[in-house]
Amino acid sequence: MTARTIGLSEGLSDYVAAVGLREHPAQRALRAETDRLEHGDMRTSPEAAALVAFLIETIGAARVLEVGCFTGHATLAMALALPDGGSVTTLDVNRDWQEIGRRHWRSAGVESRIEFREGPALDSLDALLADGLADGFDLALVDADKKSYPAYLQRCRRLVRPGGLIVLDNTLWRGGVADPSDDSRQARTMRELNRAIHADPDLAVVLLPVGDGLTLLRRRR
Structure with missing residues (x-):
């Protein structure tokens, strides 16, 4: 994701975080620790995590x-929102980053709700399907390497039940999707994916300018 909604000033971003949502102390602590990392700007903005x-x-x-787990900031927000007996299955190729989050998951009392699977996400998604988990999830959040988004979406459509939600992050790619001069692979991938989703009648869709762009999808069938 991105640490702050694009186009939102620092002051307004701080105001939204202060009165526009509620953060558990463990969320604030994990956010602060993540911000000190070299790649800390990859974390979820508070408003995007609160929306999910x-x-x-x-x-x-x-x-x-x-x-895509990174340090597990969004993971923590989702785990806190779950009912008793609920679970988050989170996938990432890097175990070290999620170990940062795990301390805060434990502090918040939701570590037992979170299952971390290490390895390439496509392999993990295929393993879930092989395990018979098609239609087994109510909601999926995708925030990993952008070149694989079409493949991630294809698999999530099978894993999320009809009527369930799929949330895609970074679908505005820092404004690059609307900039014809941005010929980066990420911008091209997002442009093509956004067009394909828009043309797909089996997915209800809204793209929100939250974080770096959150696309909300509902699987109609």
Whole structure:
């Protein structure tokens, strides 16, 4: 994700975080620790994490899938929003980053709700399907390497139940999707994916300018 909604001033971002959402102390602590890392700007903005948690509560999601964990800031927000017995399965190729988050998951009392699977996300997604978990999740959050987003979406459509939600992050790619001069692979991938989603009648869609762009999808069938 991105640490702050694009186009939002630092002061306004701080105001939103202060009165526009509620953070558990463990979330604030994990956010502060992540910000001290070299790649700390990859973490979820507080408002994006709060929105995904809100969606979990709204649809009564009990089983959540996360593609891309990083330090687990969004993971923690989602785990806190789950009902008793709920679970988050989070995938990442890097175990070291999630170990940072695990201390804060434990502090918040939700470590037992989170299953971390290490390895390339596509391999992990295929393993979930092989394990018979098609239609087994209520919501999926995708925030991993951008070149693989089309493949991630294809698999999440099979793993999330009909009527469930898929949330894609970075779909504005820092504004690059609307900049014809941005010929980066990431911008091209997001442009093509956004067009493909827009043309797909089996997915209800809204792209929100939250974080670096959050696309909310509902699997219609």
